[in-house]
Amino acid sequence: MNDAHYHRTTDATIARNPVPGPSRGHLAEISPGAQAGTKKPKSHDDLAFEVFAVIDDRSLERECFVACLQQQCTSARVIGFGSIADWRASSCNAEERQVILHNIGSKSLADESVRAELRGLVAQAQLVPVVILGATDDVDAMIAALECGADGYIPPCVHFPDIVEATRMTVAGASFLSRASLMALRNSLSQAETNSVMPEMFTDRQFSVAQALRRGAANKTIAYELDLRESTVKVHIRHIFHKLKATNRTEAAFLLNQMTGWPADPRSH
Numbered sequence: 001m002n003d004a005h006y007h008r009t010t011d012a013t014i015a016r017n018p019v020p021g022p023s024r025g026h027l028a029e030i031s032p033g034a035q036a037g038t039k040k041p042k043s044h045d046d047l048a049f050e051v052f053a054v055i056d057d058r059s060l061e062r063e064c065f066v067a068c069l070q071q072q073c074t075s076a077r078v079i080g081f082g083s084i085a086d087w088r089a090s091s092c093n094a095e096e097r098q099v100i101l102h103n104i105g106s107k108s109l110a111d112e113s114v115r116a117e118l119r120g121l122v123a124q125a126q127l128v129p130v131v132i133l134g135a136t137d138d139v140d141a142m143i144a145a146l147e148c149g150a151d152g153y154i155p156p157c158v159h160f161p162d163i164v165e166a167t168r169m170t171v172a173g174a175s176f177l178s179r180a181s182l183m184a185l186r187n188s189l190s191q192a193e194t195n196s197v198m199p200e201m202f203t204d205r206q207f208s209v210a211q212a213l214r215r216g217a218a219n220k221t222i223a224y225e226l227d228l229r230e231s232t233v234k235v236h237i238r239h240i241f242h243k244l245k246a247t248n249r250t251e252a253a254f255l256l257n258q259m260t261g262w263p264a265d266p267r268s269h
């Protein structure tokens with residue numbers, strides 16, 4: 001991200017990548033907040049939009065969220081709606097710059113009906129940015145929201161000032177993901193890559209022997225655990241050495257333990 005721009009906030013990160021949608025721009029990266037006293041925080045009163053449309057079918061949660069958000073940005077109107085239909089039927093001036101914060105609560109984006117509702121909202125919103133407020137840090141939920149056309153997914157770990165900053169970025173054409181979501185996504189992709197490589201590297205029997213080898217088991221122990229002849233174990237270990245380009249058991253165990261994606265060893269419990 002050579003041309004990434006940085007904006008001060010507390011715990012939010014946005015990565016520079018295009019996201020499909022009618023008004024999608026690039027993502028910028030927000031770094032952790034500056035130390036106290038180094039720079040005066042930027043006011044939220046100069047936001048480039050005029051209306052926060054908060055959609056949440058839970059009355060109490062919606063009213064509390066609207067009140068807290070209004071305190072964060074006094075120059076914009078924060079309006080609560082109980083449903084997408086209520087927002088669509090509202091008298092908000094079409095000329096006003098809006099952003100939609102859709103709080104799905106405990107609803108799961110793994111549910112096709114929830115995804116269909118979100119796609120419908122994005123289609124109706126047209127050029128109005130849509131940001132999803134979710135109740136989980138789940139990577140699949142984050143990806144599902146973006147695939148449905150949302151401009152961002154904000155998990156419950158994000159604080160109110162960061163929600164305002166993330167919303168401001170979406171209005172500017174960005175798409176928001178929290179730092180925690182990006183790290184979880186990176187780990188998920190790394191895990192998937194490792195899990196796809198390891199079965200190709202070893203046969204099923206070699207994999208079992210390698211798992212015992214990485215915890216330092218002796219040949220006799222491996223033979224007993226896997227119901228093999230000790231001579232057969234030695235042959236498998238020789239093949240493992242060759243694939244790892246290792247010269248001894250210590251080096252092989254070290255290289256094997258550098259790999260991730262191993263199944264949990266029941267002996268560790």
